[in-house]
Amino acid sequence: MAAVATCGTGAGSTGSIAAAASKNNVTSFQRKGPRASGTDSGCSRLVSIAGTRPSVRNGQLLVSTGLPALDQLLGGGLAVGTVLLIEEDKYNIYSSLVFKYFLAEGIINGHTLLVASVKEDPADILQELPAPLLDDNCKKDFDEDVCNDKTPDSNIKMKIAWRYQLLPKMEQSGPVSSSRFGHYYDASKRMPQELIEASKWHGFFFPEKLSSTNIESCSLTHGYRKLLQFIQNVIYEEGFDGSSPQKKQKNILRIGIQSLGSPLWGDDICCTENCDNSHSLTKFLYVLRGLLRTSLSACIITMPTHLIQNKAVIARVTNLSDTVVGLESFIGSERETNPLYKDYHGLIHIRQIPRLNNLIYDVSDVKDLAFKLKRKLFTIEWVQDNYLRQERNIYPPGFSYLLKQKDSAWGEGSLQHSTFLMSFLAKATAFASRLVRHSEPLKQTGSGRILQAAGPRLWHDGRRQEAPGLLAIPP
Amino acid sequence: MFPELNNLLNTTPDRAEQGKLTLLCDAKTDGSFLVHHFLSFYLKANCKVCFVALIQSFSHYNIVGQKLGVSLTAARESGQLVFLEGLKSSVDVFFRAQAAPHPLQFLREADAGNLQPLYEFVREALKPVGDGQAAWRCPVLLVDDLSVLLSLGLGAVAVLDFVHYCRVAVCWERKGNIVALVHDSGDAEDEENDILLNGLSHQSHLILRAEGLATGFCRDVHGQLRVLWRTPSQPAAQRDRSLTYQYKIQDKSVSFFAKGMSPAVL
Numbered sequence: 008m009a010a011v012a013t014c015g016t017g018a019g020s021t022g023s024i025a026a027a028a029s030k031n032n033v034t035s036f037q038r039k040g041p042r043a044s045g046t047d048s049g050c051s052r053l054v055s056i057a058g059t060r061p062s063v064r065n066g067q068l069l070v071s072t073g074l075p076a077l078d079q080l081l082g083g084g085l086a087v088g089t090v091l092l093i094e095e096d097k098y099n100i101y102s103s104l105v106f107k108y109f110l111a112e113g114i115i116n117g118h119t120l121l122v123a124s125v126k127e128d129p130a131d132i133l134q135e136l137p138a139p140l141l142d143d144n145c146k147k148d149f150d151e152d153v154c155n156d157k158t159p160d161s162n163i164k165m166k167i168a169w170r171y172q173l174l175p176k177m178e179q180s181g182p183v184s185s186s187r188f189g190h191y192y193d194a195s196k197r198m199p200q201e202l203i204e205a206s207k208w209h210g211f212f213f214p215e216k217l218s219s220t221n222i223e224s225c226s227l228t229h230g231y232r233k234l235l236q237f238i239q240n241v242i243y244e245e246g247f248d249g250s251s252p253q254k255k256q257k258n259i260l261r262i263g264i265q266s267l268g269s270p271l272w273g274d275d276i277c278c279t280e281n282c283d284n285s286h287s288l289t290k291f292l293y294v295l296r297g298l299l300r301t302s303l304s305a306c307i308i309t310m311p312t313h314l315i316q317n318k319a320v321i322a323r324v325t326n327l328s329d330t331v332v333g334l335e336s337f338i339g340s341e342r343e344t345n346p347l348y349k350d351y352h353g354l355i356h357i358r359q360i361p362r363l364n365n366l367i368y369d370v371s372d373v374k375d376l377a378f379k380l381k382r383k384l385f386t387i388e389w390v391q392d393n394y395l396r397q398e399r400n401i402y403p404p405g406f407s408y409l410l411k412q413k414d415s416a417w418g419e420g421s422l423q424h425s426t427f428l429m430s431f432l433a434k435a436t437a438f439a440s441r442l443v444r445h446s447e448p449l450k451q452t453g454s455g456r457i458l459q460a461a462g463p464r465l466w467h468d469g470r471r472q473e474a475p476g477l478l479a480i481p482p
Numbered sequence: 483m484f485p486e487l488n489n490l491l492n493t494t495p496d497r498a499e500q501g502k503l504t505l506l507c508d509a510k511t512d513g514s515f516l517v518h519h520f521l522s523f524y525l526k527a528n529c530k531v532c533f534v535a536l537i538q539s540f541s542h543y544n545i546v547g548q549k550l551g552v553s554l555t556a557a558r559e560s561g562q563l564v565f566l567e568g569l570k571s572s573v574d575v576f577f578r579a580q581a582a583p584h585p586l587q588f589l590r591e592a593d594a595g596n597l598q599p600l601y602e603f604v605r606e607a608l609k610p611v612g613d614g615q616a617a618w619r620c621p622v623l624l625v626d627d628l629s630v631l632l633s634l635g636l637g638a639v640a641v642l643d644f645v646h647y648c649r650v651a652v653c654w655e656r657k658g659n660i661v662a663l664v665h666d667s668g669d670a671e672d673e674e675n676d677i678l679l680n681g682l683s684h685q686s687h688l689i690l691r692a693e694g695l696a697t698g699f700c701r702d703v704h705g706q707l708r709v710l711w712r713t714p715s716q717p718a719a720q721r722d723r724s725l726t727y728q729y730k731i732q733d734k735s736v737s738f739f740a741k742g743m744s745p746a747v748l
Contacts, residue, residue, distance in 0.1 A: 065545075226592050226635060239577055286635035290589070293634060294576050297569040300539050319672030323633045326665060364545040366515050367731050374699055 056257050056303075058116025060188050062086065065364040070118075070259055070305050071189035073108030076387040078189050080357055080376070081330055082369025085307075087259065088300045089329035089361060090292070094312040095266070096336035101353060101378065102309045104137075104385060105334070106263055108192055109307045111136040113206075113261035115190050120208035121241055121262045123234055125271035129210030132265070133203050138196035140383075193383040211237050213272065228284055230272040231291040238262060239298060248302040260304035267291075268310050268324075277314040285320055292327045329361040334378070348390070351377035355387055483522040483550055484515075484736045490709060490727065491688075495527035500620050500657045503649060505686035507679065509666035510694035511705040515731055517626045518543070520661045522550040525557055529658075530618035532607040534600070536568035536630040549734045562618060564607035568630070589634060597636065597644040605651050608658065621658035623648055628682075629665040629675055638677040645682065666691075687712055692729075702746035703728050707738065 059068050062083050069084030072091065078084045085091050091109075095102040113120050114136065122129035216233050227235070242248055247260045268288050270277050276285055299306055308328070312321050325331050336353035337343040355376045362368045377390040488494055506516045514537075521543065524531050535543060543565075544554040557563035566585060575589045585603035588595065608621035631641050645662065652658040664682060667675045683689060689710040695703060709725045727738045739745070 226590065235576070239573075286633065289633035290635060293569075293630070294572050294589070297572040297576075300569050301573065318670045319667060319675070322665075322667050322670035322672055323629075326629065327633060362512060362514060364542055365733075366518065366546060366549070366736070367733060370699075 056259055058112065058118060058188065059087070059259060060084070062369075064369050067363050068303075069188075070116075070261070071112050072105075072307070073110075073112035073190070073192065074105065074385060074387070075189035075191065077105075077332070077355075080371050080387070081332075081360060082371075084188070085305050085330065086361070086363055087303055087305050089305065089363070090296055090299060091305070091307045091330045091332065092324070092328040093307065093309045094331070094333035094356075094358075095309050096334040096338075096353060097313060097340075098336065098338060099266070099309075099311070100338070101334050101336055101380070101385075103265070104194065104380070105332075106265060106307060106309050107132070107136050108385065110261065110263050111139065111192055111198060112190060113259075114198065114202055115139050116259075117206070118259040118261045119241075119245065119247075120206065121211070121238060121260060122208060122265075123211035123213070123237075123263065124265040125213040125230070125269065126266060128212050129208070133206075133208065134197065136198040136203070137192035137194045138198050140191040140193050191384060194380065194385060195383050209237075209241050226286070227290055228273050228287040230274070231287055234264070235291065235294055235298070238295070242298060242302045242304065247304055257303060260302065262299075262304055262306040264306065264308045266311060267308050268312075268315060276317065276320055277311065278316070280316040285317065288320065289323050289327055292324060296327065296329075325359055328359070329363075331359040332356065333358050348377065351379045351388070351390060353378055354390075483526055483552075484519050486738045487519055487736065488523070490725070490738060495523055498524070498527045498529070498619075498659070500659065501653045502659050502688060503645075503653060503682075503686040504659065504661045504688045504690065505682050506661065506663040506690050506692075507666050507683075508663070508692045509668050511692055513663060513665075513690075513692040514538075514626065515736055516690055516692060517624065517661075517663055518546050518550060519736075521554075521624055522547055522552045524622045524624070524659070524661075525552045525554075525562065528562075528617070528619050529622045530562060530564075530608060530620070531557070531622045531624060532564045532566075532604055534566045534568070534604070534623070534625045537626050539569055540565060540567050566603065588636065593635075596640050597631070601644055601647050601651075604648055608652060608656060610656065621652055621656045623652050623658070623660045623662075625660075625662040627663035627665065628678060629663075632672075632674050632678065638674040638681070641678055642681045645685075649685070702730060703744050704731050705729060706741065 056068070059070050060083075061067070062069050064082065065086075067086040067088075069078075069086055071078050071084050072081070081091075093102050093105055110120055110122065110133070114133075120133075122132055124132060211234055213230050213233070216237075242260065245260070247258075266272075268274055268276060274284070274287055276288060295306065298304075310324070312324075312333075315321055333356035334353060335356065337348060337351070338353075342348050342354075355378045357371075357374075357376070360368045360370060375390050376387055378385065378387045483495070493499065504520070506513055506520075508514075508516075521531070521533060525547075533543075540554070547554045554563060554565065558565055568586065571584065571586050572589055575584050575586050583599055585600045587599045588597070604623055608623065610621075628641055628645070631644075632638065645660070648660055652660055662682065664679050665675065666679060689708075689712070691708040691710070692705055693708065694705050706726055706728045709727070726741055728741055728744060729736050729738045730744070
């Protein structure tokens with residue numbers, strides 16, 4: 008892994024910031040904001056690798072996926088030396104977009120790209136990359152896009168619904184705050200031609216590499232073996248493995264592999280359930296991961312998992328990748344017409360986050376995520392499904408944990424459920440004492456779900472003061 | 483090494499049992515914390531450890547090991563630990579031309595036959611040293627994880643054979659221990675993996691099974707651990723009893739508690 012490199016660059020970047028501050032001859036409390044680093048970019052870039060930052064949690068070097076919201080969900084970014092597997096949506100619309108964001112982020116940061124595909128020529132893929140929203144005009148675009156969807160008063164802090172403050176915050180900071188790590192892109196425009204020409208990239212277009220000669224017997228499918236050799240050549244010759252010292256500055260290799268596992272690669276896992284070389288794909292992933300772990304590279308793979316016939320292969324592929332993200336678009340599904348999802352284009356599932364150098368992993372508390380392709384931006388938001396909405400309205404905070412623990416016999420309506428609810432209410436002294444002092448039987452009121460759960464048994468039989476958990480006032 | 487898990491299993495590094503096969507199993511969660519536990523446990527118990535690490539790099543195990551109070555680099559230099567790094571070796575095996583035989587030679591072969599080279603490697607690594615510095619207590623084989631071997635093209639029977647050979651060589655001849663992790667594929671219906679898991683469950687003395695919560699993600703409870711003893715030497719009351727605990731993984735340790743008794747609730 009790139010642990011050694013990480014330590015080196017981490018120390019280097021702090022040093023360079025200090026050096027830059029002293030050179031500018033201002034106070035030592037230099038603001039490390041985007042503006043400062045923008046002017047000093049030439050200086051600090053010399054030491055650290057552009058477009059990377061060390062992880063707070065595990066010290067790994069991170070690169071951005073090109074989607075700052077996704078970076079946040081993955082614990083800050085994608086660790087160098089790991090594989091990000093994107094499960095394609097049914098019609099491969101949004102997954103190819105995510106794929107392009109990843110490559111575009113590489114071009115902006117000056118990383119070397121390696122694009123492998125069977126369907127499109129890599130040169131064509133590069134032509135279709137989205138344009139970055141850079142500092143001067145992006146703020147305007149971003150505001151415009153955000154305001155299109157939100158009423159202005161959503162910015163006013165809500166005082167009544169205090170519980171909304173507890174809700175997890177999603178990435179809303181806009182392009183300015185994270186301008187050096189993770190950029191925003193305008194999906195409606197193309198990447199400027201001069202940026203693409205200035206970038207360094209290698210293309211692997213499988214139909215071009217097909218050769219009928221010397222197909223020696225090997226454990227891998229022909230296409231996979233060619234691709235592995237190609238990647239290994241690039242890594243070895245350009246010095247992305249630490250073994251041969253790089254003459255010039257260290258750089259990151261971004262590898263993108265499109266539609267891995269599809270029949271065009273010569274793999275038959277999408278066609279039959281019991282195929283002969285079902286181990287080709289998993290073996291390929293294993294060797295690829297070995298290559299990545301020993302070099303300064305990060306890899307994105309999109310895979311049509313819905314086409315793979317044998318579910319066991321998907322489980323194995325997941326185990327052999329580091330980060331796994333699934334995209335599920337609403338196009339053609341019945342969810343498209345569901346009013347709950349009317350604002351979104353699909354769901355995004357974070358299926359696996361790697362544990363690197365750590366027992367625990369960076370996990371975000373937000374689980375129900377949906378994505379939306381706005382006019383220009385691709386955003387990821389939190390969607391509450393109906394169940395969660397109800398639960399938040401009715402139950403006290405902290406109660407949702409128990410509801411999720413159906414295992415422990417805390418199901419709704421059970422005895423434990425109602426007793427717990429009672430003791431919970433008893434802690435709110437004012438509320439509970441009001442109930443106790445009340446002499447006549449309680450009417451069912453609007454928020455009646457609680458009272459129902461607590462049960463008429465406890466309230467209406469005249470022995471209310473002995474109810475467990477309530478504040479019993481001795482006569 | 484997690485002291486709480488030692489309490490549950492009623493053991494300490496000083497009086498580690500010998501000749502046992504421990505099966506670690508994870509379903510719908512990541513059971514690697516158990517591997518880290520046993521790695522640090524046996525290193526602290528002063529055992530000679532052969533670690534076949536197929537899933538992560540050496541630096542990962544080393545950094546986690548440091549958090550748990552053992553240094554893998556020091557152990558490797560002193561000869562206590564023999565580390566086979568699968569990811570790194572796979573690149574060497576795959577791209578170098580036919581060179582010397584390698585324990586993971588099957589990666590190169592079109593139809594992966596058996597794991598004999600790997601077995602030879604393990605036996606060589608755990609061979610008792612003749613001279614005076616044989617200070618290590620008992621040999622231990624640790625594998626993370628056996629399911630990867632299936633993904634690399636081996637059959638379940640080949641892996642079971644490998645484990646059987648290792649049991650004879652390590653557990654029986656040398657009175658050592660074997661610890662191996664296997665994923666439970668759950669509803670993915672991975673037949674090969676099921677054969678492997680059932681076969682190993684049948685022969686192991688202790689099964690630790692980490693499961694994700696059936697109800698999904700929870701911030702304060704990361705999963706539950708089932709402990710199943712199958713050792714005949716245990717008193718009758720303990721034999722074949724199964725215990726279930728819930729756990730929460732923290733930065734440097736794991737806390738275990740009875741079901742439904744998470745500190746976050748009480």
